Amino acid sequence: xxxxxxxxxxxxxxxxxxxxxxxxxxxxxxxxxxxxxxxxxxxxxxxxxxxxxxxxxxxxxxxxxxxxxxxxxxxxxxxxxxxxxxxxxxxxxxxxxxxxxxxxxxxxxxxxxxxxxxxxxxxxxxxxxxxxxxxxxxxxxxxxxxxxxxxxxxxxxxxxxxxxxxxxxxxxxxxxxxxxxxxxxxxxxxxxxxxxxxxxxxxxxxxxxxxxxxxxxxxxxxxxxxxxxxxxxxxxxxxxxxxxxxxxxxxxxxxxxxxxxxxxxxxxxxxxxxxxxxxxxxxxxxxxxxxxxxxxxxxxxxxxxxxxxxxxxxxxxxxxxxxxxxxxxxxxxxxxxxxxxxxxxxxxxxxxxxxxxxxxxxxxxxxxxxxxxxxxxxxxxxxxxxxxxxxxxxxxxxxxxxxxxxxxxxxxxxxxxxxxxxxxxxxxxxxx
Numbered sequence: 001x002x003x004x005x006x007x008x009x010x011x012x013x014x015x016x017x018x019x020x021x022x023x024x025x026x027x028x029x030x031x032x033x034x035x036x037x038x039x040x041x042x043x044x045x046x047x048x049x050x051x052x053x054x055x056x057x058x059x060x061x062x063x064x065x066x067x068x069x070x071x072x073x074x075x076x077x078x079x080x081x082x083x084x085x086x087x088x089x090x091x092x093x094x095x096x097x098x099x100x101x102x103x104x105x106x107x108x109x110x111x112x113x114x115x116x117x118x119x120x121x122x123x124x125x126x127x128x129x130x131x132x133x134x135x136x137x138x139x140x141x142x143x144x145x146x147x148x149x150x151x152x153x154x155x156x157x158x159x160x161x162x163x164x165x166x167x168x169x170x171x172x173x174x175x176x177x178x179x180x181x182x183x184x185x186x187x188x189x190x191x192x193x194x195x196x197x198x199x200x201x202x203x204x205x206x207x208x209x210x211x212x213x214x215x216x217x218x219x220x221x222x223x224x225x226x227x228x229x230x231x232x233x234x235x236x237x238x239x240x241x242x243x244x245x246x247x248x249x250x251x252x253x254x255x256x257x258x259x260x261x262x263x264x265x266x267x268x269x270x271x272x273x274x275x276x277x278x279x280x281x282x283x284x285x286x287x288x289x290x291x292x293x294x295x296x297x298x299x300x301x302x303x304x305x306x307x308x309x310x311x312x313x314x315x316x317x318x319x320x321x322x323x324x325x326x327x328x329x330x331x332x333x334x335x336x337x338x339x340x341x342x343x344x345x346x347x348x349x350x351x352x353x354x355x356x357x358x359x360x361x362x363x364x365x366x367x368x369x370x371x372x373x374x375x376x377x378x379x380x381x382x383x384x385x386x387x388x389x390x391x392x393x394x395x396x397x398x399x400x401x402x403x404x405x406x407x408x409x410x411x412x413x414x415x416x417x418x419x420x421x422x423x424x425x426x427x428x429x430x431x432x
Contacts, residue, residue, distance in 0.1 A: 011415055013115035014115035016035055017111040018107060019095045020093075021093050022078050022106070025145060027056050029055075029078045029141035030054060036059050036078075044125055045125045048161060052149055053149070056142065058141055060136065061136070063130065067132045071136060072164065072166045072430070073384075075151075075168065077144070079145070079150075090407070093105060097412075101411055103409040107409050107410040109170070109404065116418035116419040120426065121135065121422075124426060130430070132429075134164075162378075163381075164382065164384055165384060167384050169373055169386060169388050170187075173389045174392060175358075177247075177265075178261065182363070186365070187387060188342075189339055191307055191338060193337050194336075196301070196319070197299055197300065198302070199331075201327070202216035202295070202296050202297070203294075203296055206292065206294070217288070226322045226323055227302065227319065232318070235277075235309060239340070241254070243366055243367055244257050246365035246366075257272060275368055281302060286298070305370055316330060316332070336372065341379060343366050347425070348364075353428070357424075390414075391421050392411070392414040
């Protein structure tokens with residue numbers, strides 16, 4: 001009975017949330033937070049709404065524990081990326097229920113998980129459940145842009161509301177298969193986002209006589225070429241060894257598995273490759289503004305993602321070695337994320353125990369995400385153990401094409417599965 005109720009509740013909540021347009025910018029997440037608060041109130045839980053502005057509120061709800069056991073937070077964000085209706089086969093903010101899916105922007109990233117977490121939280125509240133420690137539901141604004149309206153603001157201004165020992169967030173739960181083995185990912189960490197800018201300088205002049213000037217664009221060409229060819233810095237990653245062994249058995253070589261996966265298992269390849277080292281990709285280039293003026297300055301911005309345990313200085317040193325002999329300036333634009341949680345915890349074990357309920361014979365595979373999530377704020381502020389996990393049987397090759405894209409949709413079976421998972425994990429942690 002509880003499974004049917006959770007399915008209906010989670011799917012209904014997701015459809016409602018999709019119909020609330022929280023495109024960021026501008027966000028307007030308060031309407032979503034208020035809707036969740038009303039749903040929780042019907043389950044007997046009073047939620048707190050707080051934010052830097054009335055239009056961008058974050059929701060925090062809490063079921064008090066009976067003792068001083070570990071607190072568990074179910075974390076998610078309510079903002080979404082823009083959607084172009086012309087690309088969609090259905091209205092992107094319709095919340096349409098069709099073919100076993102709930103359709104709309106944010107269904108996968110990540111209003112679906114917010115809906116499943118809220119359904120699980122409300123179900124436990126209606127049952128009068130009380131764990132050894134607090135159970136916290138946190139639905140925040142501004143994860144997609146990160147301008148300081150969401151969790152980063154909460155951990156600074158209201159740490160008493162959001163401090164938690166254990167956290168479940170987005171980023172994992174995908175089904176991945178290789179040579180007959182099946183695993184579901186548990187995101188234990190993220191790479192650091194450390195974009196940098198390289199600037200070349202020259203001397204401007206009239207474009208009709210190029211020889212009288214010193215073209216900064218031409219100086220940038222060897223920079224781009226060398227960055228494309230450079231050796232990426234890396235380090236031996238025990239978590240990568242654990243990931244490939246889950247799918248290939250003890251002693252599996254990551255490079256061999258990557259070679260096997262390329263072409264026939266691109267999802268697996270996309271999980272392994274970023275964990276072999278830093279990634280550096282030129283993404284933005286700017287130079288002159290007038291067609292008849294030789295530019296005296298050119299700027300190249302590169303997206304850079306760095307493995308946990310490495311420093312931005314490792315990337316800078318590798319770039320400078322690759323660009324030896326060239327004239328340029330180098331600067332990082334930001335350094336965010338790059339945190340990791342250990343594997344041997346009660347929360348990891350609780351997730352592992354649920355995985356055979358998703359699929360008999362499946363195992364857990366710890367994954368470090370190529371991007372980053374709000375989990376890093378919790379690790380940095382409180383030392384929280386934070387994992388990304390929402391179990392999903394949807395083919396990750398399909399899901400990967402839908403996130404931030406047209407016709408995004410979440411399977412109602414997966415919403416039910418996730419809500420059941422969160423109920424079970426909260427019960428196990430609360431009983432510890």
